[in-house]
Amino acid sequence: MPPDDLIDVRGLKSFYRGRQVLFDVTFGIPRHRVTVIMGASGCGKTTLLRHLIGLKRTGPGQILVDGEDLGAFSEGLLKTYRRRIGVLFQGGALFNSMSLRENIAVPLKVHTKLADETIRIMAVMKLNMVGLSDFSEFMPSQLSGGMRKRAGLARALAMDPEILFVDEPSSGLDPITAAGLDRLLLDLRETLGMTVVVVTHELESAFKIADRIVMIDKGKVIVLGDPDAVRGCTDERVQQFLNREADTHQINIDSYYESLLDKEL
Amino acid sequence: MGEWMVKLIGALGAYGIREILSVGRLGIFFLYTLRGIFISPGKFWPVVKHIEFIGTKSFFVIGFTAAFSGMVLGLQGYYTLSKFASEGLLGSAVALTLIRELGPVLTALMVSGRAGSAITAEIGIMRIEEQIDALDCMAIDPYAYLITPRFIACIIALPMLTAFCDVVGIFGGYAIGVDLLGVSAGAFWDGVYSSVVWKDVYMGIIKSLVFAVLIIWICTYKGYYSGVDEGSFGPEQVSRATTDAVVISSISILVSDYVITSIML
Numbered sequence: 001m002p003p004d005d006l007i008d009v010r011g012l013k014s015f016y017r018g019r020q021v022l023f024d025v026t027f028g029i030p031r032h033r034v035t036v037i038m039g040a041s042g043c044g045k046t047t048l049l050r051h052l053i054g055l056k057r058t059g060p061g062q063i064l065v066d067g068e069d070l071g072a073f074s075e076g077l078l079k080t081y082r083r084r085i086g087v088l089f090q091g092g093a094l095f096n097s098m099s100l101r102e103n104i105a106v107p108l109k110v111h112t113k114l115a116d117e118t119i120r121i122m123a124v125m126k127l128n129m130v131g132l133s134d135f136s137e138f139m140p141s142q143l144s145g146g147m148r149k150r151a152g153l154a155r156a157l158a159m160d161p162e163i164l165f166v167d168e169p170s171s172g173l174d175p176i177t178a179a180g181l182d183r184l185l186l187d188l189r190e191t192l193g194m195t196v197v198v199v200t201h202e203l204e205s206a207f208k209i210a211d212r213i214v215m216i217d218k219g220k221v222i223v224l225g226d227p228d229a230v231r232g233c234t235d236e237r238v239q240q241f242l243n244r245e246a247d248t249h250q251i252n253i254d255s256y257y258e259s260l261l262d263k264e265l
Numbered sequence: 266m267g268e269w270m271v272k273l274i275g276a277l278g279a280y281g282i283r284e285i286l287s288v289g290r291l292g293i294f295f296l297y298t299l300r301g302i303f304i305s306p307g308k309f310w311p312v313v314k315h316i317e318f319i320g321t322k323s324f325f326v327i328g329f330t331a332a333f334s335g336m337v338l339g340l341q342g343y344y345t346l347s348k349f350a351s352e353g354l355l356g357s358a359v360a361l362t363l364i365r366e367l368g369p370v371l372t373a374l375m376v377s378g379r380a381g382s383a384i385t386a387e388i389g390i391m392r393i394e395e396q397i398d399a400l401d402c403m404a405i406d407p408y409a410y411l412i413t414p415r416f417i418a419c420i421i422a423l424p425m426l427t428a429f430c431d432v433v434g435i436f437g438g439y440a441i442g443v444d445l446l447g448v449s450a451g452a453f454w455d456g457v458y459s460s461v462v463w464k465d466v467y468m469g470i471i472k473s474l475v476f477a478v479l480i481i482w483i484c485t486y487k488g489y490y491s492g493v494d495e496g497s498f499g500p501e502q503v504s505r506a507t508t509d510a511v512v513i514s515s516i517s518i519l520v521s522d523y524v525i526t527s528i529m530l
Contacts, residue, residue, distance in 0.1 A: 017496050053402055082404035093399035096390070107403045110306045110410075159403075 006031040006163065006195050007052065012061035014047050014219075021047045022219045025061070029212075034189050034196040036206040039216035040241065045199045046090070046167060048216065052197065053087050053165055054078050083111065086161035090168045092152030094140040100127060101136040104155045111159060126154040130184065146173045150181065157188075163195045164188065170202045178202070182209050203242065207231075215241065283494070294408075294486050301413030304406050311414035312421070319380040319415075320422030324429065327375050331430040334367055335359060335437025342438070343446045352448050356456030359438030360431075364461060364469045368431040370522050373476035376423060377514040381484035384415055385510040388488025389503035397489070412485045416478075423477035424470050431469065468529050475525060476518050483514040 005028035014022035021044045029035045029052075039045050050056040051063060051070075058071035065081060073081060094103050104123040108114060114122070127133045130150040140148055149169065156164060166185070170178040182205050188194040189211075200206055206213060206227075213230045215223045215238060223233045230238065240247075302308070342358040388411060391397050400407045435457065442448040487510035492502030 055398055055401060079404045082402055085402065087399065087402040089395045089399060091394060093395040095396055096394075097387075107405065110403070110405050155399075 004030045004033075006066065007197075008062075008064040008067075009048075009052075010062045010064065012048070012051060012063065013059060014044070014051060014056065015059065016047065020219065022051075025216070025219070025221055027214045027221055027224050029195065029197055031195050032189065032193045033211035034185060034198060034209045035212045035214065036210035037197065037199045037214045037216065038201060038203075038206050038241075040201060043216045044219040045201075045216055049165060049167055049197075049199050053085060054081060083159065084162045086156035086159065086164045088149070088153045088156045088164070088166045088169065090171070091145075092140070092148035094148055094151055094155070096140055099137050099139055100132060100143075100151045100154075103140070103151065104158050107155070107158045123158070126157055127151070129157065130154045131180065146177050149173065150177070153181070153184070160192070161194070163197065166196065166198045168200055168202075169198060170200060170205045178205060185209050203244075217241075287494075290490070291482075291486055294412075294489065295482060297408040298412045298416050298482075298485070301406060301409035302417070304409035304413075306405075306410060308414050308417060312417045315415050315418030316422050318383075319376060319419050320426055323376055323379055323422075323426055326379055327372055327426050327430050328433050330371055330375055331363075331368070331433035332437040334371060335363065335434030335439075336441045338362055338367070338434070339438035339441030339446070343442055343448065352442075352446075353452035354456055355438065355442045355448050356435075356453035357460035358456075359442070360435050360457040360461050361465060363431050363434040363438075364465045366522070366526070368434060369427050369469050369472035369476060370518060372423065372427045372430045372473065373480060373518045374515055376419075376426065377480045377484070377518065378511055380419075381480045381514055382507050382511050384481070385484045385488040385491075385507045386503055388412075388485060389491035389506045392489060392491045392493070393498035393500075393503060407489075412489065415485055416481050419481035420474060420477045423480070424473040427469060427473040464529075468525070471529070472522060472525050475521055479517045479521060480514045483517065484510040487513075
């Protein structure tokens, strides 16, 4: 493993209800850098993310965190790993019965012995980082999707994680808010030295923030490198993705009829 | 024909395996919930909050149900006993029926329908919105945080509600028997005091404790695993889980009532 890689994914295969979703995925996530996992919808990005955060156990293949196999972690080790990470889920995953401030206070209350007033101040500070300090007493249902996502990011940052995983940060956001979120992720890398892993299909955002890009197509890594290397890649599928070209389906008439009739012709 | 048989046997086998796995998972869920008692965060205020939801907010519906059940018992009991010129035993009949059987069963059924269904829906929504995954990723034990407080609250609240139901029901029977149909008040209360022994009260308490465990176990389990078996997480899965939770917990209450009665009588 190269010395600067914090997480090393080796030959990872993943299955979902008997269908293979990831095929021998291999790449590294460098420490203190922004890694973007990119690809079309349904290519296996989110499945890969769920492996990386330990929500889906690794089967064949390995995910090494500081050289230790995540798949072989005991429950205690997995908890220790999760205290090092922050995760922003696609929909924010905020607790609906709590205000934004209470949402952000949850990990602080469980994992620290800080006084309530200190926790309150810290929660408001985190909300301030994402521009939501004026909404600290709002309930998630009173906010827009973008605001919920930013609040989710504030909660993911509550414990000052070493590694931040972000699922589709820009989707559904207006360009100004999306740019603000990109800036925030870069600030986290620069000021706190955070390792950031972003899953996205937003090209502009990806090329703006990425130090390393992993592009996945149909469960396979098709290109891996810095943004310039990805732009220069001659792979047809990569260029199709970068140039936003639609798929052209070649329909086999016989197999199409067979699928309609559910029997061989 | 042969292919049809193979498919049938395969489907039955798959169903059997799924059900066996489900029973195993139910057991593990129960053990994790018990383990949650000893894991942070603190349980006091969450338990108080859930007692308010399960207990206090059920008072009206249980009081209403108990009053009318007691009144019906008074009415039916009076006309049955009057055939044997034994109207004086009305107090015994009403009190024993309520304390031994109707009080615990009616209370449990009402709590299952009102609070149990709400708990299943709430936890189910948390599952489909990735809020439970978010807890996992914050290194917070979802059992200790979500399930255990509800479990403790239900075990505390249900016996209290049962006692309330018994008392209101006896007064309902009194109102009909004594005030409306002219049974002597002294005979009514004498019947209650002379016939109800501590064993009847214990039986009622034991039943309500068993029902509390069954209700909260089934309802939280169904919510927690909403959509997990189907592999799809949407409103349909939550609504199905809620229906299943109420139906299964109601059947479990009635079956266990018979078993406990047959053991303790």
